[in-house]
Amino acid sequence: MFHAFFRSTLPVLPLLLVLSPVNSSSCAMENKTTEIHVKYENILIHDINELVNISAQNRDRCCKNKNDKNIKVFFCNDTQEIESLQSMACNMLRFFHKQRISKAFRWKAAFVSCGTLQVLKCKCEGHRKEKVICPHVNVFGKEDTETGEQSRKKCNQEVCELKENISSLRSCWNKFEKIISR
Amino acid sequence: MAALATFLVPVLLLLLCGPDPCPAAAHSQPEVKCVLFNEEYMNCTWGSRETLKANYSLYYWYRNTSNKVECKHYRQDQDIRVGCHFNQNEIIQFQPFHVLLKASMGGSTLEISKRMELQDLVKPDAPVNLTIHNMSNNQLQLTWATTYPKAKCLEHAVKYKSNKDTDWMEISVNGDVFSLPSVDYKKFYTFYVRSKVNKYCGRTQLWSEWSVPVVWGSNSTSKSTVHWFWIHTVLIPIASCVILLVLVILLVRMERVWVILMPRIPNPSKNFDELFITHNGNFQEWAGVPKDVVESFKPNYSENICYVSELPPKDSYDPLWESSNPPPSVMPSASPAPGEHSPYKNSYGRV
Numbered sequence: 001m002f003h004a005f006f007r008s009t010l011p012v013l014p015l016l017l018v019l020s021p022v023n024s025s026s027c028a029m030e031n032k033t034t035e036i037h038v039k040y041e042n043i044l045i046h047d048i049n050e051l052v053n054i055s056a057q058n059r060d061r062c063c064k065n066k067n068d069k070n071i072k073v074f075f076c077n078d079t080q081e082i083e084s085l086q087s088m089a090c091n092m093l094r095f096f097h098k099q100r101i102s103k104a105f106r107w108k109a110a111f112v113s114c115g116t117l118q119v120l121k122c123k124c125e126g127h128r129k130e131k132v133i134c135p136h137v138n139v140f141g142k143e144d145t146e147t148g149e150q151s152r153k154k155c156n157q158e159v160c161e162l163k164e165n166i167s168s169l170r171s172c173w174n175k176f177e178k179i180i181s182r
Numbered sequence: 183m184a185a186l187a188t189f190l191v192p193v194l195l196l197l198l199c200g201p202d203p204c205p206a207a208a209h210s211q212p213e214v215k216c217v218l219f220n221e222e223y224m225n226c227t228w229g230s231r232e233t234l235k236a237n238y239s240l241y242y243w244y245r246n247t248s249n250k251v252e253c254k255h256y257r258q259d260q261d262i263r264v265g266c267h268f269n270q271n272e273i274i275q276f277q278p279f280h281v282l283l284k285a286s287m288g289g290s291t292l293e294i295s296k297r298m299e300l301q302d303l304v305k306p307d308a309p310v311n312l313t314i315h316n317m318s319n320n321q322l323q324l325t326w327a328t329t330y331p332k333a334k335c336l337e338h339a340v341k342y343k344s345n346k347d348t349d350w351m352e353i354s355v356n357g358d359v360f361s362l363p364s365v366d367y368k369k370f371y372t373f374y375v376r377s378k379v380n381k382y383c384g385r386t387q388l389w390s391e392w393s394v395p396v397v398w399g400s401n402s403t404s405k406s407t408v409h410w411f412w413i414h415t416v417l418i419p420i421a422s423c424v425i426l427l428v429l430v431i432l433l434v435r436m437e438r439v440w441v442i443l444m445p446r447i448p449n450p451s452k453n454f455d456e457l458f459i460t461h462n463g464n465f466q467e468w469a470g471v472p473k474d475v476v477e478s479f480k481p482n483y484s485e486n487i488c489y490v491s492e493l494p495p496k497d498s499y500d501p502l503w504e505s506s507n508p509p510p511s512v513m514p515s516a517s518p519a520p521g522e523h524s525p526y527k528n529s530y531g532r533v
Binding site: 172 | 381382385
């Protein structure tokens with residue numbers, strides 16, 4: 001009877017550990033706001049501005065007609081700015097292979113995503129896209145964004161989503177900077 | 183034909199206007215413009231009494247379309263809604279802000295929507311409490327304060343010039359201190375400051391108004407500048423003119439000086455008074471020219487020939503006319519040969 005008790009309760013413990021909600025973030029720079037601020041001001045903001053300019057050059061006439069419900073919107077939640085930036089950066093990586101988006105545009109977007117994840121020292125959950133994409137983009141990213149094809153693709157749903165993602169990422173960085181500037 | 187027309191008109195209207203409601207013929211679509219003043223309140227405007235043809239209602243929301251809220255404080259211009267005022271508790275930055283303008287006109291509904299990022303529409307208040315500090319090495323330091331809640335999110339611009347300069351100098355400043363090296367104590371400086379949200383905290387292009395100015399430099403410098411202006415432009419020219427006038431008058435009155443400066447033109451007429459008065463203009467008479475010389479210049483002048491011969495001495499030669507032989511006949515000739523006697527003995531003809 002004693003053996004039966006332990007045999008029945010023993011698997012419960014690991015099950016509890018797996019099912020318990022994981023609230024800890026996968027970012028390692030939570031309390032190092034000064035370091036984040038320096039890297040953002042000196043490096044990342046320039047790439048973000050370039051990406052915003054490229055985004056503005058891409059046609060978006062179809063985006064105004066499309067239903068907003070189809071476009072996933074990321075919000076920069078109060079007191080969760082780093083987590084919000086992580087979500088936005090990881091989501092932006094999925095556009096890297098979208099052929100309906102011009103190569104320069106998606107490479108620059110991936111470059112900024114990887115830069116954001118590096119500055120915040122975050123990892124993406126699930127498929128860990130950053131492990132596959134970021135090493136490639138960090139080595140060849142600059143060349144391909146400068147010398148890559150400049151042809152613009154037609155406006156489509158993916159372009160609209162990427163533009164929305166970029167706008168949210170930029171705004172969330174502005175919000176984070178404003179909060180840490182004291 | 184009528185049936186064809188009734189069919190074609192809606193098709194044409196649909197092609198021209200698209201799926202959206204077709205606006206009135208002379209109506210231009212208003213555009214919503216919002217400004218967030220120092221993050222304290224916001225004003226959105228979409229036109230004026232003259233430009234708006236319909237009375238619009240404004241609705242806004244942030245995340246969910248289902249949470250649309252109508253404007254609570256409209257701004258009106260003679261019963262026409264031209265804008266909306268938002269209090270601080272109605273403003274959320276760093277979230278997409280959607281507005282929808284709606285109006286009914288002629289049975290159709292007019293709708294204009296716009297999406298904005300409010301952190302990109304912030305206009306800070308002008309800086310206050312501008313203060314100048316005298317530092318060592320002729321250096322000035324200008325400091326100021328701001329009522330904006332996040333001072334570190336601001337960048338500033340300082341505009342200054344001295345009373346000797348013609349153009350303003352404008353310098354960008356990231357902190358809240360501006361240093362001006364090597365100032366001139368004889369000059370009078372004026373400073374202005376304005377602010378803008380920097381690129382790290384937003385993307386606004388809206389600068390604040392210029393602050394109330396602050397001045398530095400001795401007040402007497404400014405007063406003497408005014409005095410010098412009057413001296414240079416009024417007193418000196420008038421004094422110069424008066425002095426010049428006095429000199430001219432003195433010059434005219436003092437004939438000795440006048441004569442030296444303006445010598446008299448010689449008048450030789452007095453030398454010729456005798457000619458005109460005594461001799462009646464007879465130049466030859468006045469000059470003392472002999473009468474026969476005067477006569478010789480007359481065109482009808484004829485002169486008698488006067489033969490002249492020289493008597494030989496008694497010892498050497500007897501003249502021919504003293505012998506028995508009759509004297510040779512004397513033929514009048516224009517130029518008698520030398521030695522021949524002339525009808526006038528012992529006389530010389532006047533030529």
